[in-house]
Amino acid sequence: QQQVKQSPQSLIVQKGGIPIINCAYENTAFDYFPWYQQFPGKGPALLIAIRPDVSEKKEGRFTISFNKSAKQFSLHIMDSQPGDSATYFCAASIETSGSRLTFGEGTQLTVNP
Amino acid sequence: DTGVSQDPRHKITKRGQNVTFRCDPISEHNRLYWYRQTLGQGPEFLTYFQNEAQLEKSRLLSDRFSAERPKGSFSTLEIQRTEQGDSAMYLCASSRTGIEELFFGSGTQLSVL
Numbered sequence: 569q570q571q572v573k574q575s576p577q578s579l580i581v582q583k584g585g586i587p588i589i590n591c592a593y594e595n596t597a598f599d600y601f602p603w604y605q606q607f608p609g610k611g612p613a614l615l616i617a618i619r620p621d622v623s624e625k626k627e628g629r630f631t632i633s634f635n636k637s638a639k640q641f642s643l644h645i646m647d648s649q650p651g652d653s654a655t656y657f658c659a660a661s662i663e664t665s666g667s668r669l670t671f672g673e674g675t676q677l678t679v680n681p
Numbered sequence: 682d683t684g685v686s687q688d689p690r691h692k693i694t695k696r697g698q699n700v701t702f703r704c705d706p707i708s709e710h711n712r713l714y715w716y717r718q719t720l721g722q723g724p725e726f727l728t729y730f731q732n733e734a735q736l737e738k739s740r741l742l743s744d745r746f747s748a749e750r751p752k753g754s755f756s757t758l759e760i761q762r763t764e765q766g767d768s769a770m771y772l773c774a775s776s777r778t779g780i781e782e783l784f785f786g787s788g789t790q791l792s793v794l
Contacts (some may be wrong), residue, residue: 574723598783610725611772611785613731657723664705666736667781671723 571595574658574672579646582680589643589675591658592681596639598660601645601670603632606655615656648679683707685771685786686761693792694763701759702789710786713756714783715748716772725771730756731778763793 581587593601602617618625618632618641625632629646632677637641646650656678685703694700706713711732716724727746728738732753742748744762750756760767768788774783 600780605769609787611774612769613785614782617781658688659723661781666729666731667751667776667783668726668729668737669724669783670726674721674723 571670572574572658572660572672573677576620576675577673578676578678580678580680583649584647585679587645587648587652587677587679589618589656589658589677590640591642591672592638592640594639595660595661595670598670599663600661600667601634602659602670603630604657604659604671606657612657625626630656646675648677650681653677653679667674684691685773685775685784685790687771687786689789690787691790691792693794695794696763696765698761698763700791701757701761702771702773702791704756704758704773704775706755706773707784708782709725710775711753711779712776712778713750714774714776715756715758716774716785718770718788719768721792724762727758758792760791763791767791 587633595624605615606610616627616630631644634641655674658672661669688703714729715727718724728749730750745761770788772788774785776783
């Protein structure tokens with residue numbers, strides 16, 4: 569059973585655009601929601617994360633918006649750059665479960681120059 | 682390099698053979714995780730250790746798979762009697778108790794012919 573659903577599967581934007589990636593979850597016990605970035609041939613790396621007690625978190629050009637009632641969260645990338653071209657994964661975990669992450673299917677982002 | 686190290690980076694084997702992968706976590710991290718990632722999908726949790734204790738195993742982990750973490754340091758993942766469906770990227774990650782961020786290695790790409 570897929571507990572974290574991510575969309576879109578792929579996304580192409582021009583440099584300076586604001587790509588938005590969406591995720592929805594089912595398990596209301598989830599209490600930690602990170603986004604990971606993965607480049608080809610590398611493992612995922614943490615980009616930004618949020619807990620359900622806040623509705624928005626911003627770090628540099630990356631913002632997470634969180635809607636607890638809708639069980640949805642999204643990643644916005646401001647002023648996107650070609651170097652942001654990568655695969656992005658949303659994930660969720662329960663703190664008491666040893667930080668075991670359940671990942672979404674991933675979004676392949678391409679930022680054209 | 683003080684990141685998570687995985688060896689080998691690539692492994693090609695014939696169906697029915699046994700393979701073993703190694704993961705060296707970040708030295709002060711007491712938690713170690715194994716994930717499997719197939720093309721176009723997010724990583725799927727396989728198992729995790731806290732120190733030398735294996736605390737959780739996914740239902741994905743058939744009895745052909747075994748993982749160990751002797752002395753709570755490096756870990757090995759063995760797959761016996763490999764099948765073509767085992768072809769995937771096997772990712773290792775580590776973290777510290779109380780810290781949610783997982784640090785991933787670059788993975789071992791397994792191809793079963």
